[in-house]
Amino acid sequence: MQEPRSRRGGASKVPLTRRLIVDTALEFITDRGFDALTMRSLAQVLDTGPSALYVYFKNKQHLVDALVDAALTDVEIPDSEDDMPWTVQLEPIAMESIHSLARHPGLGTGMVGRVPSAHALLRISEAYLRILITSGHDVNTALLAVDVLNSVVITEANEISTFEMTGGKEHLDEAENVLAELDPDAFPHLSRLSHAAMQSTPSDRARWAVRTFISGLAANSTTPSAPAEN
Structure with missing residues (x-):
């Protein structure tokens, strides 16, 4: 079976969820730093459009709150x-x-x-x-x-x-x-x-x-x- 080109590419496209967005954003920050994170750049990694992210997060700050929550949840x-x-x-x-x-x-x-x-x-x-x-x-x-x-x-x-x-x-x-x-x-x-x-x-x-x-x-x-x- 041919490997998918990305996490949401081709026939293996993973359904977009709040958890997937948060996990991907945390990985993004770890690899590239917080300053590189935008709704558009994150959407590109997820193989979707920015508008799809706004279904789950009303703006970037709302997303950041979710990231902080995920990062600190095990304290x-x-x-x-x-x-x-x-x-x-x-x-x-x-x-x-x-x-x-x-x-x-x-x-x-x-x-x-x-x-x-x-x-x-x-x-x-x-x-x-x-x-x-x-x-x-x-x-x-x-x-x-x-x-x-x-x-x-x-x-x-x-x-x-x-x-x-x-x-x-x-x-x-x-x-x-x-x-x-x-x-x-x-x-x-x-x-x-x-x-x-x-x-x-x-x-x-x-x-x-x-x-x-x-x-x-x-x-x-x-x-x-x-x-x-x-």
């Missing part, structure tokens, strides 16, 4: 009865969200400046709020914390995916050489620390950013960050 949320300190509960959710988004380069870009509407992202934000409010934070602090923590997640996910897409190690070596060649009189610290500055991976920096935010929140909070000792 594990701790049990509501978890007795770990709130500072410990927040970090794994944030880090798992970062790595889930980072698998699809630039996907977090579609979340910038928007009210979260993807179901999985709402589920994660609800978990953050539950943890913070249950631990005694006032509502305004909890809401601001969730907003900023989501921003940290998006930024760090984009950093990781960009690093991996652009040959990050080579860019680090290039950056290290640039710093090392700086005038030590004008830039004594940057030139001296050029090698050390490039040792942390994007994932290391993401964890540092999340932990630093949580530590800062704890330092400015009147709620306990750890269980009281007997």
